[in-house]
Amino acid sequence: DAKTTQPPSMDCAEGRAANLPCNHSTISGNEYVYWYRQIHSQGPQYIIHGLKNNETNEMASLIITEDRKSSTLILPHATLRDTAVYYCIVRPYGNKLVFGAGTILRVKS
Amino acid sequence: DGGITQSPKYLFRKEGQNVTLSCEQNLNHDAMYWYRQDPGQGLRLIYYSQIVNDFQKGDIAEGYSVSREKKESFPLTVTSAQKNPTAFYLCASVSSEGYGYTFGSGTRLTVV
Numbered sequence: 001d002a003k004t005t006q007p008p009s010m011d012c013a014e015g016r017a018a019n020l021p022c023n024h025s026t027i028s029g030n031e032y033v034y035w036y037r038q039i040h041s042q043g044p045q046y047i048i049h050g051l052k053n054n055e056t057n058e059m060a061s062l063i064i065t066e067d068r069k070s071s072t073l074i075l076p077h078a079t080l081r082d083t084a085v086y087y088c089i090v091r092p093y094g095n096k097l098v099f100g101a102g103t104i105l106r107v108k109s
Numbered sequence: 110d111g112g113i114t115q116s117p118k119y120l121f122r123k124e125g126q127n128v129t130l131s132c133e134q135n136l137n138h139d140a141m142y143w144y145r146q147d148p149g150q151g152l153r154l155i156y157y158s159q160i161v162n163d164f165q166k167g168d169i170a171e172g173y174s175v176s177r178e179k180k181e182s183f184p185l186t187v188t189s190a191q192k193n194p195t196a197f198y199l200c201a202s203v204s205s206e207g208y209g210y211t212f213g214s215g216t217r218l219t220v221v
Contacts, residue, residue: 036210041197041215041217042214042215043113043199043201043212043213043214043215044152044199044201044210044212045212046208046209046210046211049208049209087151096142096154096157096167097152097154097201097210098154099144099151099152099153100151101150101151102151
């Protein structure tokens with residue numbers, strides 16, 4: 001599976017958009033980009049995934065660059081409850097999830 | 110509601126004792142996974158099972174054992190051979206479509 005690089009931490013003001021970057025320069029054509037988040041002492045929660053096209057659901061938007069070497073998870077209106085560790089994971093369909101260190105997002109009032 | 114249940118939430122054991130962590134799902138998912146998380150770290154894969162009666166070692170399987178006798182259940186045994194068993198243990202499952210994993214709420218094991 002391709003390696004991902006994320007900043008260790010980010011801050012965001014409550015009500016503003018949170019943009020979390022992820023680099024995956026060695027991604028293969030059959031690998032999907034997945035995002036999960038983990039609120040303290042809970043199990044990770046699936047957010048969104050994509051292959052080539054940008055995706056949006058009720059939680060977030062995923063923007064994947066045309067060369068697929070990087071992506072951005074966007075939380076359009078961050079709230080205090082969005083404070084969590086966000087994991088960007090790249091893997092082929094059906095493969096097991098491998099977690100890195102993720103990005104600690106702190107939403108501040 | 111469908112989901113994954115891990116029990117107990119907190120578990121204390123004496124050093125040298127085996128302990129079994131429960132993981133049950135009613136999502137009709139085929140694949141199930143066990144992860145370990147240490148403070149401030151990401152998740153590391155212990156064991157996984159893609160079908161009943163079959164399972165594979167993950168990255169840190171030493172000192173652990175599993176069984177998959179039923180589709181709904183994937184218990185993890187932490188044996189006395191595990192050198193540092195104190196950790197947060199997470200169970201997950203995924204459907205045959207393989208997109209979004211569903212995680213349980215975890216079991217925090219403390220060995221004293």
